[in-house]
Amino acid sequence: MDLQAIQHFLTTTATELGIKVLAAIAFWIIGRWLIGRVIALMGAAMGRNHVDATLTKYLGSIVAVTLNIALVLGILGYFGVQTTSFAAMLAGAGVAIGAAWSGMLGNFAAGAFMLILRPFKVGDFVEVGGVTGTVHELGLFGTTIITPDNVMTLVGNGKIFSGTVQNFSALPVRRVDRTAQLAGSVDPLDAIARLKAAVAKIPNVVADPAPAVSLLDMNLVGPVIAVRPYTHNDTYWQVYFDTNEAIVRVAREAGWPAPTPSQIVRQA
Numbered sequence: 317m318d319l320q321a322i323q324h325f326l327t328t329t330a331t332e333l334g335i336k337v338l339a340a341i342a343f344w345i346i347g348r349w350l351i352g353r354v355i356a357l358m359g360a361a362m363g364r365n366h367v368d369a370t371l372t373k374y375l376g377s378i379v380a381v382t383l384n385i386a387l388v389l390g391i392l393g394y395f396g397v398q399t400t401s402f403a404a405m406l407a408g409a410g411v412a413i414g415a416a417w418s419g420m421l422g423n424f425a426a427g428a429f430m431l432i433l434r435p436f437k438v439g440d441f442v443e444v445g446g447v448t449g450t451v452h453e454l455g456l457f458g459t460t461i462i463t464p465d466n467v468m469t470l471v472g473n474g475k476i477f478s479g480t481v482q483n484f485s486a487l488p489v490r491r492v493d494r495t496a497q498l499a500g501s502v503d504p505l506d507a508i509a510r511l512k513a514a515v516a517k518i519p520n521v522v523a524d525p526a527p528a529v530s531l532l533d534m535n536l537v538g539p540v541i542a543v544r545p546y547t548h549n550d551t552y553w554q555v556y557f558d559t560n561e562a563i564v565r566v567a568r569e570a571g572w573p574a575p576t577p578s579q580i581v582r583q584a
Contacts, residue, residue: 340391347387355380423457426477430454440485441549445471489522489546492556496563499575500538504531510570511543514562520551537575 355376362375431454436442440451442461449463458470484490498507512529521527525546532542543563547555 343391344387347390348384351380351383351387354383422474423472426473427454427456427458430459430473430477435481436483436486440483442484443480443482445475445479447471484552485549488548489525490549490552491528492545492547492552492559494543494556494559494563495532496541496543496567497575498538498541498567499573502538502572504539504541507539507541507566507570507572510566511541511563514566515543515545515559518545518555518558518562520547520555521545522547537577 358379359376436444436451438451438454441449442451444459444461447461447463447469449461449467449469451459452462452468453460455470455473458472459476461469461471463469496507496511498504508529508531512527515521515527515529516523522545527543527545529541529543531539533540543559545555545559
């Protein structure tokens with residue numbers, strides 16, 4: 317055995333391996349720095365265009381993961397590793413993970429679309445996924461809603477995006493719907509005039525559109541009056557309860573009898 321040849325082989329191999337390791341470390345450091353710069357530039361550009369911060373973070377994470385995978389594959393290729401099979405393995409793993417986490421991925425995709433389409437924002441009063449309340453947070457996988465009874469509820473973005481979204485804060489005013497059941501002896505036209513004047517005095521009821529007070533129906537008890545003032549969503553419940561009180565107060569001041577069902581007695 318030629319010891320000198322062995323020593324020369326080991327020295328040469330160790331030197332080449334050392335150079336490759338140092339080069340790989342240099343590639344990794346420089347590559348990570350470049351990736352960080354790309355993400356920073358992308359975030360700055362989206363910030364200048366006033367893109368939502370959550371969407372910026374979401375897209376930045378996707379780009380960062382993609383570039384890091386490309387960097388690792390490039391370093392492995394430099395060492396002579398066949399990256400084709402490695403890429404195929406990653407693709408297979410992605411398919412398996414996607415099948416196992418299809419629901420989460422669906423919520424993730426729905427969250428991205430909602431951040432772009434913006435059907436509502438934080439602070440809006442909405443009804444989504446069968447839940448009504450104020451939007452507390454827009455997440456990538458779910459949206460946090462604070463219900464009127466002060467319960468924090470998380471609704472999956474997939475359920476929101478695939479269902480009906482009602483945004484009660486999107487328009488400047490919202491209509492309050494109440495009804496007044498009157499006795500049959502009460503003049504409905506006089507009742508409409510009295511109720512319209514009383515509702516107009518309720519705080520936070522807007523003048524345009526004007527409160528709508530009209531004859532809604534007739535039943536065996538008597539006339540049914542629809543009382544519909546408009547107000548901002550923030551004062552909806554105040555106007556709702558004040559409208560109920562106004563109906564009771566007007567009925568008391570006018571001396572209207574209590575509405576009772578009519579009874580017809582037939583004798584054989």
